[in-house]
Amino acid sequence: MITDARPLQPEFVPADVRHRDGEIDALTSTLAPILDGNHADPALLYGPSGTGKTCIARYAVDKLRSEVVNLHTQYVNCWEDYTRFKTLFRVLEGLNRSFDVHRQSTPRDELLDKLRNAIDTAYVVVLDEVDQLEETTVLYDLWRTPGLSLVLIANEEKELFAELEGRVTSRFKTAIRISFDCYGTNELIGILEDRVRWGLHQDAITDDQLRWIADASAGDARVAIGILRAAAQEADQRGLEQVTDEVVREAAPEAKAEIQRKNVEKLTTDQRILYDIIRDQGSVSPDDLYERYSGEVDDPKSNRMVRNYLKKMRRYNLVTATGKGRARMYSAVE
């Protein structure tokens, strides 16, 4: 069934990206000054998830690297590296200079100094999920670093700039904005057909089944590819030659549950207990939640810390909050 698992992975970047010619051109021409050894304005890619922002950024940067001899590039996911320190560390890592920072206790701002000294050639840094950064001053720091070009990726342009400080916002006025819209059903089918051709046996899945997956994905290519992967894996496990309709229909919730499971695994013990209480109760008020939590744990964290945990769980889309003020209720996402 599966001949090559790589095209079914979320981070796979195809050699030839579909349905995004305009966006690729826009990003390529923004980065073009680097070809002549000049500084490129920052690019800001925004749009809903699964619309190819990350893919295009990687594709354009890879292409640039094949055309420029001395070019460093780095991809940083700000969801994972959400502090100033971690982001700077990753950026330094892209220059292979993190070895002289393997200690945590470097003097304040030494990372930025090291970075500015270490840049000797053009350096393109992609900051993905940049709206998840908790210390946005790092954007200002990177912006002011000579020789460094930024590609920023976010979901909502408005939300991003609402978070940023004034001085950062004004700096990014000149940024080239490239917006991404959801894929249509036929576009998604085209993307899935490619992945099938590269990763599965011929005739493993029918056109109708691909259409069903595309419809179930609501324009999100990541979801679509996830469902395809889950279906192929399940069919593989059952020793089937072809994917059946039943397998495809079961794969959709399975692909979503997979993401959920991975996120729950990232929670700490206290966070996990809170999550379990919310899930068991169905819907619970903040006061009631903290009451139950304190009763269940020997050494409960403060109420304020629990609110931080809840914020994190909302970011992971494990928990939703409804109602404002005293009407606030928390419930688990199914």
Add this chain to the structure above:
DNA sequence: CCTCCACTGGAAGATCGGGAAG
């Protein structure tokens, strides 16, 4: 309307753990 107060999240300082310097 108005007041009350449960809830939120920012700010500032304490504490923890780990690595480095003395």
Add this chain to the structure above:
DNA sequence: CTTCCCGATCTTCCAGTGGAGG
């Protein structure tokens, strides 16, 4: 070994918000 310094985590304090209930 101790001491110092860092980031990360956590607590304490508090101002702002907006439903609930007069």
